[in-house]
Amino acid sequence: MDIKTGKDYAQMLLSIGAVSIRGEDALFTWASGIKSPIYCDNRLVIGYPDIRKSIAKGIAQKMTADFGTAFDLVAATATAGIPHGAWVSDILEKPMVYVRSSQKEHGKGNQIEGPYKAGQxxxxxxxLLSTGGSSLKCVEALEAExxxxLKIYGIFNYGFESMKARLAERGMPYETLTDYPTLLELLRDQGKLTREEAERLALFSENPRIFTED
Structure with a gap:
C-alpha cells in the first residue's frame, strides 16, 4: 500500500500553487483583515487528476485505518469539500451526503442533501480547517438529524491552537493530510526558509494576529 507522508502532501499543494508562503515583508491579507504568511486555496486541487486521486486515497486510507468499515456515510461540507467527499466515498463504496452552512430558503429547505437515516x-x-467553526456547524447540523x-478529515489545517482547543472542547477528533507546521518544515528542508524564518513564521499558529497591525 502506498502510504504518503504529510510532507508528500505539502509538496503536492505547493507544486500546484494551492498553498503559498510569504515572508513578513510581503504578507497575504485575508478577508478578515488578518495579515498571514500563508494562503491556501485547495479548490485548485480539482484541476489536477493525479493529485486529487492521491488526496482522496490518503483520506480514505485514514478513515479505513481508524474505523475499518464501521461507519455508514461520508459527509462533505459545501461547497469545497463536496468533490473530495465524493471521491472518497467512491473509493470506500459508501453513500455520501453534503451539508450546507445553513438551510436553503427555497424548495424543501434542506441543509443536508442526500439520503440518510437517524442513527447512522x-x-x-x-x-481546509481554519478556526474549526464551519466544521462544527456541519457537525451540529448532522447531529440535529x-x-x-465520528471524526472530521481534511486536506490541510493551519495548526491554530485556538482551533485545536475548540474541537477538543467539543470532543470532536480531526485529522488532515498535512498542515502549516509540516509545510514550514518542508520549506526549511528544501533551503527555502532559514531556521530563524521558519521559527518566526511558526508563531502564526499560536497567534493568527501576530503579523496584523493594530
Missing part, C-alpha cells in the same frame, strides 16, 4: 455513523470531509459524527 458519519465521517465528515472538509478541504440524529446522525453520529
Amino acid at each position: 455513523r458519519v465521517l465528515l470531509v472538509e478541504d 440524529g446522525l453520529e459524527v
Whole structure:
C-alpha cells in the first residue's frame, strides 16, 4: 500500500500553487483583515487528476485505518469539500451526503442533501480547517438529524491552537493530510526558509494576529 507522508502532501499543494508562503515583508491579507504568511486555496486541487486521486486515497486510507468499515456515510461540507467527499466515498463504496452552512430558503429547505437515516455513523470531509467553526456547524447540523459524527478529515489545517482547543472542547477528533507546521518544515528542508524564518513564521499558529497591525 502506498502510504504518503504529510510532507508528500505539502509538496503536492505547493507544486500546484494551492498553498503559498510569504515572508513578513510581503504578507497575504485575508478577508478578515488578518495579515498571514500563508494562503491556501485547495479548490485548485480539482484541476489536477493525479493529485486529487492521491488526496482522496490518503483520506480514505485514514478513515479505513481508524474505523475499518464501521461507519455508514461520508459527509462533505459545501461547497469545497463536496468533490473530495465524493471521491472518497467512491473509493470506500459508501453513500455520501453534503451539508450546507445553513438551510436553503427555497424548495424543501434542506441543509443536508442526500439520503440518510437517524442513527447512522458519519465521517465528515472538509478541504481546509481554519478556526474549526464551519466544521462544527456541519457537525451540529448532522447531529440535529440524529446522525453520529465520528471524526472530521481534511486536506490541510493551519495548526491554530485556538482551533485545536475548540474541537477538543467539543470532543470532536480531526485529522488532515498535512498542515502549516509540516509545510514550514518542508520549506526549511528544501533551503527555502532559514531556521530563524521558519521559527518566526511558526508563531502564526499560536497567534493568527501576530503579523496584523493594530
